[in-house]
Amino acid sequence: MGRRKNKNRIVENVVILDAGAEGKCIARPEEADGRVVFITGVAPKDVVDVRVTKQRKSYWEATPVKFHSYSDERVEPFCKHFGVCGGCKWQHLSYENQLKYKQKQVKDNLERLAKVELPEIKPILASDETTFYRNKLEYTFSSRRWLTKEQISSGEDFDNRALGFHIPGRFDKIVDIDECYLQAEPSNTIRLEINKYARENDLEFYDVVNHTGLLRNLMIRSSQTTQDLMVMLQITAFNEKTESLLHFIKDSFPEITSLQYVINTKKNDTFHDLEVVCFDGKDYITETMEGLEFRIQAKSFYQTNSIQAYNLYKITRDFAGLTGNEVVYDLYTGTGTIANFVAKQAKQVIGVEYVEAAIEDAKVNSKLNGIENTLFYAGDMKDVLNEEFLEKHARPDVILTDPPRAGMHPDVIQMLLRIRAKHIVYVSCNPATQARDLQLLDEKYSVKAIQPVDMFPQTHHVENVVLLELK
Incomplete structure (x- = not known):
């Protein structure tokens, strides 16, 4: 029962139901009147008393003040800084359960937000290393x-x-x-x-x-x-x-x-x-x-889990189904890592990225590896990818897109719908915004394959690769 009705009220014997967004867990106690409660520092199946720290119309936020029972999905955190440092928020969950909740996160977002016909989601690709994996x-x-x-x-x-x-x-x-x-x-x-x-x-x-x-x-x-x-x-x-x-x-x-x-x-x-x-x-x-060299400067972006990034890029390339005859657009190309990685299997790869310094890195990496079928352009995606750009370059057979967490700008999506490439491979670090974009692309594209990838063990973050095919 709730002891106080103000902002810092205590709610007792709360059963934690599931893992939620941003490393928090969720519960739905009677005292919340149908609202979802997001709780930090707990695990699914814990039973706890919580202090409500924020009340909004549709949700509450809370922190645990007393544990009545601990979940059987817990493990002992190995880092002395766990719970204080802002990283590795899922260290108290077994890796098996981390993967389970990441898979569920992808499934829930795509089903609940995209609301499009989906194939069976492939099992999440686990990371071989669960510690010391960052570069x-x-x-x-x-x-x-x-x-x-x-x-x-x-x-x-x-x-x-x-x-x-x-x-x-x-x-x-x-x-x-x-x-x-x-x-x-x-x-x-x-x-x-x-x-x-x-x-x-x-x-x-x-x-x-x-x-x-x-x-x-x-x-x-x-x-x-x-x-x-x-x-x-x-x-x-x-x-x-x-x-x-x-x-x-x-x-x-x-x-x-x-x-x-x-x-x-x-x-x-x-x-x-x-x-x-x-x-x-x-x-x-x-x-x-794969025999390619990538130079990384202090300002360069490069996937922070190098070994798992290789697996992510192989999945992206496999989904693209390249035969050597395709023109590929690589949107949000960064330092051109994916673009250069798939270049040998494509006729031409054209990369676009907002950060000019990253584009210079991409060009250097192409030259370093003797790759001559890549072109790179710097600028805001919604401004660069226009009709004039399409007139200047061959229209793409395949589009690879790996946008930031916010997803793609609506103008970019509308341009993709006009381009009508046969396939789009959408790599995302945020299944929620990816799901939103898939709903918009559903006008002309069907989802044909979905592969989650765990790039960041001990955290709630999950990467997801989706193959779209022109209807």
């Missing part, structure tokens, strides 16, 4: 370390500096990470040694509220197919202290093949409009895939 991590330096209630009440004098990840919902608080299970060594060792050196040598950690301090961010990129390793620092000034830190990193970790820095005095951490300086080594690292 890139970005850590934040902060003078505002997150402390638990137990740490605060202990009376101990804690160092307020931190190098780690943001606390969910807090832009100003960082948890100091001892060990992370997302990226293989020497990632953890590099972060710990930089953290130690910076403290011992009194380098100021950044204060995001007052915008003061010297050290802002640390990015580590590691190739999973070569021995390349990139480290990049975001700093507010290049001076004697930061130069000494860079020399320390270089001397301590000779395996680093690309050591870079960027001076950022802005009030945000984005650096894509800033100059990246190569302090030592090359200004890129290399990944390989």
Whole structure:
């Protein structure tokens, strides 16, 4: 029963029914009067008392305050930072159950939102590696370390500096990470040694509220197919202290093949409009895939799970059914990874991407691999993909599209309906917006195949590939 009717009311003995969006779970207690309640920090089949933190007309949000019984789908989290750090929110679920709920997420979204005729959804492709699978991590330096209630009440004098990840919902608080299970060594060792050196040598950690301090961010990129390793620092000034830190990193970790820095005095951490300086080594690292080499610079986008990305691209290529005679449009091509990956099986591949620097990377990767049947264009998709573009280039037989989480712009979808390519292969990291777009494409296209792919174990995120065929 509800003890209070205000915003922070307690609802007792809530049975958690299912996994929901953004890593939360859902329940429908009687006290919610038919509303769905989204609850953080629980698992399906848990029975808990919850505190309601937000009330809206159609839903509530809540957090657990007491557990009466734990789900048999739970496992013991292996990371000491679980529940505090914003990553790996499904670490308390067995991997088998993670896959089950990701498969269900795809099925529910496509059936509930797309409302189109669907074939049987193929079983989700599991990741061989469930830890240490990422090739890139970005850590934040902060003078505002997150402390638990137990740490605060202990009376101990804690160092307020931190190098780690943001606390969910807090832009100003960082948890100091001892060990992370997302990226293989020497990632953890590099972060710990930089953290130690910076403290011992009194380098100021950044204060995001007052915008003061010297050290802002640390990015580590590691190739999973070569021995390349990139480290990049975001700093507010290049001076004697930061130069000494860079020399320390270089001397301590000779395996680093690309050591870079960027001076950022802005009030945000984005650096894509800033100059990246190569302090030592090359200004890129290399990944390989089926004999192709892909150069990745500090600003480049590349799938953060390299091994599973290869499986994702193979599925995309198989769905496209290329014979060597097709003209392929690769929309939202990024650095042209998919475009270059399928180029040998196509007559021509034309990639379009909003970020101009990414298009330059795509061109470099084509040249590096001796690929001569690709063309790349930079610009807003809804502006580039028009009738003039179609008159200039051959009309596509196959369209590959891998848009951001927001999905495709309605103007782009209308253009796809006018182009009438025989096949569209739609890769998505958000089944909800993918489902919305499939409903719009249903005017002229039928869904012929669906393949979910788990790119990010221990999280709720799921990739999904859909094959569409012209009716």
